[in-house]
Amino acid sequence: MKSSIFAGAASIWRNLPLKAKIGVGLFGLFVLAAIIGPEVQPYDPGAQTPLTMAAPSAQHFFGTTETGQDVLSQVLTGIRLTLELALLVGVIVTVLSVLIGVTAAYLGGVWDDVLSLVTNVFLVIPALPLLIVLMGYLSQQGQTSTIVVLSILGWPWGARVIRAQTLTIRGRDFIAASRETGEKTWRIILFEIIPNEVSLIAASFVNTVLYAIGASVALAFVGLTNVSSWSLGTILYWSQTDGALQTGAWWWFVPAGLAVALIGTSLVLLNSGIDELGNPRLRASRGTAKVAGHKIWGTDPTPVLAQLEAAPGRLGSFLHSFSRASVLQETSAGGNR
Amino acid sequence: MSFILRRLAFYLVAACVAITLNFFIPRAVPGNPAQIILSKYPDLTPTAYKALEQMIGGALPKGSLWSQYLHYWDDVFHFNFGVDLNQYPTPVSQILDQAIPWTLILVGTATVIAFALGTGLGILAGWRHGGSLDRSLPVLMFFQAAPYFFLALILVDFFAVEHHWLPAGQGYNGEVTSPGWTWAFISNALEHSLLPAFTIVLTSVAGWMLQMRNVMITTIGEDYVIAGQAKGLSKGRVIFTYAARNALLPQLQGFGLALGFVVSGALVMEIVFSYPGIGYLLLEAVQNKDFPLMQAIFLVITFAVLVANLIIDLIIVFFDPRARGREAA
Numbered sequence: 001m002k003s004s005i006f007a008g009a010a011s012i013w014r015n016l017p018l019k020a021k022i023g024v025g026l027f028g029l030f031v032l033a034a035i036i037g038p039e040v041q042p043y044d045p046g047a048q049t050p051l052t053m054a055a056p057s058a059q060h061f062f063g064t065t066e067t068g069q070d071v072l073s074q075v076l077t078g079i080r081l082t083l084e085l086a087l088l089v090g091v092i093v094t095v096l097s098v099l100i101g102v103t104a105a106y107l108g109g110v111w112d113d114v115l116s117l118v119t120n121v122f123l124v125i126p127a128l129p130l131l132i133v134l135m136g137y138l139s140q141q142g143q144t145s146t147i148v149v150l151s152i153l154g155w156p157w158g159a160r161v162i163r164a165q166t167l168t169i170r171g172r173d174f175i176a177a178s179r180e181t182g183e184k185t186w187r188i189i190l191f192e193i194i195p196n197e198v199s200l201i202a203a204s205f206v207n208t209v210l211y212a213i214g215a216s217v218a219l220a221f222v223g224l225t226n227v228s229s230w231s232l233g234t235i236l237y238w239s240q241t242d243g244a245l246q247t248g249a250w251w252w253f254v255p256a257g258l259a260v261a262l263i264g265t266s267l268v269l270l271n272s273g274i275d276e277l278g279n280p281r282l283r284a285s286r287g288t289a290k291v292a293g294h295k296i297w298g299t300d301p302t303p304v305l306a307q308l309e310a311a312p313g314r315l316g317s318f319l320h321s322f323s324r325a326s327v328l329q330e331t332s333a334g335g336n337r
Numbered sequence: 338m339s340f341i342l343r344r345l346a347f348y349l350v351a352a353c354v355a356i357t358l359n360f361f362i363p364r365a366v367p368g369n370p371a372q373i374i375l376s377k378y379p380d381l382t383p384t385a386y387k388a389l390e391q392m393i394g395g396a397l398p399k400g401s402l403w404s405q406y407l408h409y410w411d412d413v414f415h416f417n418f419g420v421d422l423n424q425y426p427t428p429v430s431q432i433l434d435q436a437i438p439w440t441l442i443l444v445g446t447a448t449v450i451a452f453a454l455g456t457g458l459g460i461l462a463g464w465r466h467g468g469s470l471d472r473s474l475p476v477l478m479f480f481q482a483a484p485y486f487f488l489a490l491i492l493v494d495f496f497a498v499e500h501h502w503l504p505a506g507q508g509y510n511g512e513v514t515s516p517g518w519t520w521a522f523i524s525n526a527l528e529h530s531l532l533p534a535f536t537i538v539l540t541s542v543a544g545w546m547l548q549m550r551n552v553m554i555t556t557i558g559e560d561y562v563i564a565g566q567a568k569g570l571s572k573g574r575v576i577f578t579y580a581a582r583n584a585l586l587p588q589l590q591g592f593g594l595a596l597g598f599v600v601s602g603a604l605v606m607e608i609v610f611s612y613p614g615i616g617y618l619l620l621e622a623v624q625n626k627d628f629p630l631m632q633a634i635f636l637v638i639t640f641a642v643l644v645a646n647l648i649i650d651l652i653i654v655f656f657d658p659r660a661r662g663r664e665a666a
Contacts, residue, residue, distance in 0.1 A: 019475065121351045123594060126642050128601030129619065129635045130358070136623050136631055137362055210482070217484055218605045222620055236487065240609070245490060245505075248498050257487030264482025269475060272547070 020273020026266035030259070034083045037076030045073040045230045056251050063251035066242045074230045075255045081231040082213060083263070085147055089212035092151040094205045097158030098197075102189055104159070105166035116163065122156040131215060135224040142226040146219060150212050157211075158204035165200050169193050203274050210267045217260050232256045344650045348643045355639040359632050360409045364402070418633035429633045432618065437637065439508050440614030443530050444603040447537035448596075455542040456588060459549025460581045466554050474550070477543035485602040489536045489609035496532055503532050506611040533610045537603050548591050552584040559583075586657050593649040597642050604638070 013021070042060075049068035056063045062071035104115035131149060138145050169175065170193070178188055194201075219225055220233020223241075227234050235256040239245075244252040412418065418429035462471040480488065497505035504510065509529055514522040556562065557580050565579045604616030611617060615634055622630040 022475075117347075117350065120347065121354050124348070124351050124597065124643065124646060125355050125358075125639055126597030126601050128598075128604070129638045132619060132623060133359070133631050133635045134362060136626070136628070214484060214602075218486070218602075221484075221486055221605060222608070222623055224623060236484075236490075240490070245493055245498060245609075248494065250491075250494050253487070253490050257484065257490065260487060261479060261483035264484075265475075265479045268478045268482050272478075275551070 015277070017273045017276045019269045019276070023266045023269030023271075023273055026262060027270065030079055030083065030263050030266070033076060034080040037080055041070075041073035041076045043070035043073045045069060045077045053247060053249050055249075062255045063249070065238065065252055066244075066249075071235075071252055071255060074235050075232070075259060077230040078232040078235050078256060079259055079263075081143070081229060082216065082233065082260075085143060085150075085216050085231070086209045086212040089147055089150045089154060089216075090205050090209040092147070093154040093208045093212075094158060094201060096151065096155040097204060097208075098162055098194065098201060100155060101159040101162030102166050102193060105163045105170060106185070106189060106193075112163075115159075119156045119159050119163070122153070123160065127153050128215060128218060131219060132222060132224060135219055141224055143229065143231075146216055146225055150215055154208055154211060157207060158201075161200060161204060162197060165197050166193055169196050199274060199277070203271055206267050206271045206274070210264060210271075213260060213263060213267075232260050340654060341650060344647065348647055352640065352643055355636060356410065356413055357406075359636055360406055363628060363632070413636070418629055418636075429629050432630065433615075433633060433637060436613060436615050436618045439612060440604070440607070440616065441641075443533055443607075443612065443614060444537065444600060447534040448541065448599055448603070450534070451538040451541040451599075452545050452592060454538065455545025456549045456585070458542070459546040459588075460553055460576065460584070462546060463550040463553025463557065463584070464576055464580070466550075466557075471550065474543070474547060477546060480539050481541070481543035481547075483540065485536060485540050485606040486609045488540055489533070489606045492532055492536055493609060504529050506609075508613040529612075533606060533612055536606055537599075540602065541599050544595065545588070545592075549584065549588050552587050553580060556580045556584040582656075586653060589649055589653055589656075593646045596645055596649075600638060600642060 016024075047069060049064065049070075051060070051064055052066055052068045054060055054064040054068075060070050060072065062075065064070055065074075100115055100119070104112045104119075131153060134149050134153075135141055135145070138149075175188060175192055178192055183192075216225070216231070217233035217236065220227070220231055221236050221240065223237055225231070225234060227237055236253055239249070239253040239256075244250075416430050418433070458470065462468070462474065465471060493505050496503045507529060509516070509522060509526045514525050516522055562575060562579050565575045570579075604614075604619060607614050607616030608620045615638065619631065619634045621627070622634060
């Protein structure tokens with residue numbers, strides 16, 4: 001049993017596009033950093049030392065801040081805090097959007113109309129300004145309130161896609177069959193519909209984590225979070241407010257920003273990999289083929305041999321004269337085109 | 338026509354929701370805004386405290402919740418967003434008036450450039466699927482995944498702090514010129530907008546490109562494209578009139594949906610450049626707990642995005658005859 005699961009996982013891995021593999025690897029690296037980071041960090045991220053604004057050195061790989069704090073330790077703690085938040089928001093939002101999307105599509109009628117309208121309205125209202133206003137009013141701005149607010153505003157994207165998919169699945173024969181055999185609605189939803197949407201739900205989860213990282217870092221950068229804790233966003237906040245830019249202390253904001261960008265890239269790669277899994281046309285296969293020394297693109301019309309006659313190099317044309325195509329050219333393809 | 342009317346109705350509903358949210362958020366959170374503002378001044382004498390409380394209280398509406406709500410609608414229709422708490426007697430709308438043009442010109446122009454550029458590159462990458470442009474996409478994805486403001490920090494560090502090629506921030510140099518329709522001011526403002534605009538283009542171009550490429554690849558597989566090639570039409574005609582024109586429609590719809598994100602990102606980017614637009618104003622409002630200004634900015638941004646979406650719908654109707662008879666999304 002166990003070995004078959006392994007075999008299954010291995011075969012999924014093998015079929016994964018290269019992009020997705022790189023994405024998984026990169027993301028895994030950051031998860032690893034989040035898990036072991038706080039254990040291996042060389043200093044206490046909050047500890048102030050007299051060595052201020054020091055460039056990267058052997059003692060401080062990423063240099064120090066204006067108050068002499070070690071940037072590397074801050075980034076390691078920050079990765080954990082930011083990933084924790086993003087993954088938690090990802091889980092909550094995915095559950096919410098599955099719940100809302102499936103409910104809307106399955107109940108249909110007025111329910112569907114109302115839920116779809118709400119979904120579309122929240123899609124069109126720009127999220128970040130609303131987030132900022134919401135967070136601005138909260139008296140306690142910390143990790144928990146960020147998670148709550150991001151979750152409340154994050155579900156429309158997923159709900160919209162999942163609703164559409166549920167609508168198509170609902171019309172299939174096997175759903176009608178299970179309804180005829182007297183299966184209960186909740187059982188149909190849990191065991192017939194949702195398993196058929198796993199890839200979609202996975203994609204929506206990845207997207208949500210991406211959104212949560214971007215939004216939480218932006219909120220922290222504006223100062224709307226508990227700025228005394230170390231997340232990737234608060235590091236950027238402090239570097240901006242304490243004038244890292246004016247003094248040219250690039251080592252203060254580059255590692256944290258780079259971490260955000262790389263986590264984001266890994267998720268985008270993962271997602272476009274999942275896309276390609278579903279739509280093989282998008283896969284960047286080997287784009288060109290060489291026919292008689294000519295580059296032929298997939299989108300080019302099928303080549304007419306006569307068109308290729310303006311042959312490649314001297315050696316190429318010499319070798320070409322031995323081929324069957326050269327005979328064809330001499331006999332049938334009179335003139336051009 | 339019915340498509341546009343339906344969309345219009347939808348945007349009106351969205352606007353109502355935004356205004357209602359804006360009204361209820363301050364009333365739903367525990368504690369009242371006046372207290373939060375007052376808590377910023379712990380050293381006040383009791384009399385000064387009372388005076389300040391009255392002053393702020395005067396800015397907040399009274400009466401039952403329902404009458405407050407109606408009153409709020411009335412205010413919104415008259416662009417009366419109350420009085421700014423930070424620069425006390427100045428009306429919020431006046432402060433907004435100064436900031437909106439900056440953002441509108443910078444973010445608007447840069448977003449349109451990024452969209453056009455990304456779509457163009459997407460057409461090429463999709464056409465030459467697997468080519469060198471297509472394979473450079475992962476690099477561009479990195480720029481897309483990087484937060485706007487982080488890229489802004491890097492660019493400022495390189496172009497302004499290290500090399501002094503471009504100004505590091507502000508909308509114009511106040512020591513050299515003052516706002517007005519003079520060449521000196523406009524050129525100065527242009528110079529200041531180069532770096533922010535470049536940041537917006539760099540970060541958002543990959544998203545448009547990826548989306549256009551994907552739609553393009555799917556479109557190229559359609560029979561009518563192959564038929565066009567079989568007829569011996571020129572390459573340019575097949576690419577642009579047959580494939581790209583049809584692929585553009587989903588791209589435009591995506592543009593509408595993604596606009597909120599793009600604008601939001603650009604706003605945070607303004608903070609890095611201390612650009613005198615809406616985004617920087619929002620930061621100041623947040624830091625000073627200036628709630629009337631904060632809410633007004635949210636409404637302004639929301640309305641801008643709604644109007645932009647409506648314009649996109651009009652363009653879609655213009656391009657796509659099917660949309661004229663289709664049900665609203």
